[in-house]
Amino acid sequence: MALLEIDQLSAFYGKAQALYDVSLQVEEGSIIGVIGANGAGKSTLLDSVMGLTKTQGDIRLESASISGCKPGEIVRRGVGYAPERFNLFPYMSVRDNLLVGAYTARDDIARNLDMIHTLFPRLEEREGQETSTQSGGERQMVSLGRALMTSPRLLLVDEPTIGLAPKVCLEIADVLRRLQAEFGLTVVITEQNANFALTLAEQVHVLETGRIVASGTPAELTDDPRLAEAYFGH
Amino acid sequence: MGLRWYHFALWAAFAAGMFLLPEIVPRGTLRTIIFANFLAIFAISWDTLSGRTGYVSFGHPFLIGIGAYTTAILTKRFDVPVEISIPLAVLMTMVGGLIVLLPALRIKGSYFALVTLAMMELMYQLVQVIRPDLTGGTRGMSGLPTLTRGAVNGFYMSTALMLSIAFTTWLLMKTRLGTALSAIGMNEEAVAGSGLSVTRLKLVAFTASAFTAGLGGAVYVHYLGSIAPRALFDINFVFTIIVAALIGGAGTTIGPILGAFFLTFLLEYLRPWLPGAERYLIYGGVALVLYMYQPKGLIYLMGQAVRRVRKGAA
Numbered sequence: 001m002a003l004l005e006i007d008q009l010s011a012f013y014g015k016a017q018a019l020y021d022v023s024l025q026v027e028e029g030s031i032i033g034v035i036g037a038n039g040a041g042k043s044t045l046l047d048s049v050m051g052l053t054k055t056q057g058d059i060r061l062e063s064a065s066i067s068g069c070k071p072g073e074i075v076r077r078g079v080g081y082a083p084e085r086f087n088l089f090p091y092m093s094v095r096d097n098l099l100v101g102a103y104t105a106r107d108d109i110a111r112n113l114d115m116i117h118t119l120f121p122r123l124e125e126r127e128g129q130e131t132s133t134q135s136g137g138e139r140q141m142v143s144l145g146r147a148l149m150t151s152p153r154l155l156l157v158d159e160p161t162i163g164l165a166p167k168v169c170l171e172i173a174d175v176l177r178r179l180q181a182e183f184g185l186t187v188v189i190t191e192q193n194a195n196f197a198l199t200l201a202e203q204v205h206v207l208e209t210g211r212i213v214a215s216g217t218p219a220e221l222t223d224d225p226r227l228a229e230a231y232f233g234h
Numbered sequence: 235m236g237l238r239w240y241h242f243a244l245w246a247a248f249a250a251g252m253f254l255l256p257e258i259v260p261r262g263t264l265r266t267i268i269f270a271n272f273l274a275i276f277a278i279s280w281d282t283l284s285g286r287t288g289y290v291s292f293g294h295p296f297l298i299g300i301g302a303y304t305t306a307i308l309t310k311r312f313d314v315p316v317e318i319s320i321p322l323a324v325l326m327t328m329v330g331g332l333i334v335l336l337p338a339l340r341i342k343g344s345y346f347a348l349v350t351l352a353m354m355e356l357m358y359q360l361v362q363v364i365r366p367d368l369t370g371g372t373r374g375m376s377g378l379p380t381l382t383r384g385a386v387n388g389f390y391m392s393t394a395l396m397l398s399i400a401f402t403t404w405l406l407m408k409t410r411l412g413t414a415l416s417a418i419g420m421n422e423e424a425v426a427g428s429g430l431s432v433t434r435l436k437l438v439a440f441t442a443s444a445f446t447a448g449l450g451g452a453v454y455v456h457y458l459g460s461i462a463p464r465a466l467f468d469i470n471f472v473f474t475i476i477v478a479a480l481i482g483g484a485g486t487t488i489g490p491i492l493g494a495f496f497l498t499f500l501l502e503y504l505r506p507w508l509p510g511a512e513r514y515l516i517y518g519g520v521a522l523v524l525y526m527y528q529p530k531g532l533i534y535l536m537g538q539a540v541r542r543v544r545k546g547a548a
Contacts, residue, residue: 050427075429087424089417091485095236099410100417104429150429 002063003028003154003186004049009057011041011048011210018044019210021057026154031180031187033201035194037231041210042190043084046156049188050074050081061154075104080152082143084159084190090132094123097131097142101149108151115183116145119175137168144175155179157189161196169193173200194231198222206230237408245401252393256386264385270498271392272454275399277478277490279446282403284476285484286412287439288419289339293350294447294475295467296335296357301327301448302455302466303361306375307368309456316379320452327448328441339436351472358467374462381456388457395453396491399446404487406442415439416485470514477521483531492532497521 004026011019019041026032036042047053051071059067066074075081080101089097098116102109117124120141126134131142140160147155157176161169173196179185191197197204198218206214206227214226221227256264276298284290304323308314314322338349361369369375382388406412414435417425426432455461465471474497482493497517504513528535 052423052426070431071426072429072431081427083424083427087421087427089420089424091420092413092417096413096417100414100425100430101428103410103414146428 001028002026003061004188005058005060005063006045006049007058007060009045009048009055009059011044012054012056013044017210018053019048019055022207022210022212024205024212024215026186026188027203028153028186029180029184030203031176031189031201033197033204034188034190034207035192035197035204035227035230036190036207037192039209040207040230042192042207043158044210045207046081046083046158046188046190049079049156072104075150075152078151078153080147080150080155082140082147082155082157082160085162088131088139088142088146091130093128093130094134094142094145095127098123098145098149101146105149105151109149112149112151116148119148119178120145136163137165137171140164140168140172141175144172148179152185154186154188157187159190159192161191161193169196176200194227245404249397252397253390256389261385264389266498266502267495268385268388268392268457270495271389271396272450272457273474273478273498274396274491274494275446275450276475277482277494278399278403278487279443279450280475281479281484281486281490282415282446283439283443285479285486285490286407286415286419287436288422289342289436289439290347290476291350292347292472292476293352293354295471296350296354297327297331297444297447298451298454299354299357299361299463299466300330301451302461303369304448305452306370306378306455306461309379310375310377311368316381316456320449320456323452324445324448327451328444331444331448332437332440336437336440339433339440354467354472358463361463369463370461372463374460374464376460378455378459378461380459381453391453392457395449399449400487400491403442403446407487411435411438419485470511473514473518477517481521481524481531483533486531486533489531489533492536496532 002025006022006024009019009022010017022045034042034045044053048055049059051069051074055067058065061077061079066077089100098113102112105112122138123141123145131139144157160172164172176187176189180187189197189201198221201218204216204218204221205212206221208230213230214221214224216224255267276294280291280294301323304326305319308319308322309316334353335350338346341349362372382391414425414430415438418432418435422432478493478497479490480493481496482491483489500517500520501513504516508516
């Protein structure tokens with residue numbers, strides 16, 4: 001069953017159009033990757049699902065439209081968002097960053113904190129540390145943790161490996177797999193790092209200048225010339 | 235969040251220390267502290283909106299003025315008792331401020347600052363020309379009922395008010411709501427992305443700030459017994475409030491109090507040498523150096539000193 005359905009979605013920043021008739025489905029319990037070069041519209045796609053951009057078309061969560069809903073309502077319906085480049089509150093502690101995420105899911109705070117500390121033990125050790133003093137990998141953990149504090153069933157992660165060392169990327173991939181396998185979450189990631197997405201996701205969509213140009217399983221897309229074209233233009 | 239017994243013990247010690255001051259400092263110093271207390275209240279009010287959410291207001295006397303003029307007019311022209319006029323003034327500040335300034339919260343940065351500055355200037359002009367029979371026009375009003383007599387009583391009243399406001403604000407900021415308010419100033423988009431209503435949070439910050447400004451402004455005129463538009467809507471007054479919050483430590487509760495006391499005493503001690511507005515040049519310089527050296531303010535410098543002492547003792 002599709003948890004998220006995006007139908008003929010167009011997105012705009014003022015008069016500039018960033019997405020053109022994007023349609024895709026996300027099956028419950030799956031990990032989906034959206035890959036593409038800079039400016040392809042990956043972040044816009046996730047922002048649109050979160051109600052953070054002006055859109056046309058329809059977005060449905062469990063068959064109910066969430067188009068036009070405010071971000072708070074979308075979060076309450078079970079969508080968590082870890083934005084690009086962590087987007088944290090730099091002068092707050094790890095714990096306070098997480099608790100901002102808990103604002104909409106007050107009843108689950110202890111359970112969610114337990115889950116986050118299980119996934120990222122380092123965050124428990126450093127819960128009093130300001131995030132501005134943390135490494136890129138730790139900040140990405142806080143960003144994912146903050147999204148998990150909203151008790152999501154669908155987790156949107158924008159470029160989780162950007163600027164991170166390969167070893168940290170592997171840790172992040174492992175956490176995303178555990179979220180799917182152990183906690184039953186559905187995950188959508190956007191990535192410039194095609195290898196990361198092709199290794200992790202079950203279904204991958206290639207986005208180029210606001211349009212989906214190819215979709216398939218990693219095996220199908222690995223040798224697809226459209227993938228190279230989306231990145232290298234030839 | 236993060237409330238510990240020693241936090242309350244420190245507040246109790248701070249309050250006890252303040253209330254012992256009349257026994258050990260001269261009357262003249264108490265009068266200076268009274269003004270520092272009121273400046274601290276205004277700086278806390280400014281910080282609740284601007285220091286936390288990042289919406290920098292250059293027109294805070296607009297809010298203080300609504301509270302001050304409302305109670306002054308009610309008591310002077312309509313013989314309303316102070317006990318009723320002050321709550322009404324606070325309510326008026328919150329409602330009036332919301333009607334006029336809330337739409338401005340849709341704009342950000344320097345534009346918001348300019349709108350608030352324009353509102354202060356507009357109010358300055360309006361109180362002088364519209365119904366001067368009520369507002370007292372350019373000369374303002376004098377002979378307003380006073381709440382206390384003498385330096386000691388004035389000190390107790392202003393200190394009790396400042397401590398109550400500071401403690402309440404501190405408690406508010408320790409809640410998840412307070413954390414979310416501070417988060418807006420750091421990353422408004424991420425707050426929205428976490429599913430929080432930024433508009434609602436800004437409304438809360440504004441209302442809390444207006445409440446404090448209105449209460450401070452209303453009590454201030456009943457301490458002075460007079461109100462003068464030129465002093466209230468003076469650009470130096472705005473800067474004193476902002477600088478107090480910034481050099482003390484914006485985004486904290488104790489910072490604006492520290493900054494207010496530092497500035498008030500600095501200005502007071504400079505008075506014999508520089509009786510005119512030149513004093514503001516000196517304090518501007520001091521503020522600049524302090525701010526360049528440590529943008530997190532005096533509160534952070536004090537924290538560093540405490541950490542060093544602890545480290546040395548260990």
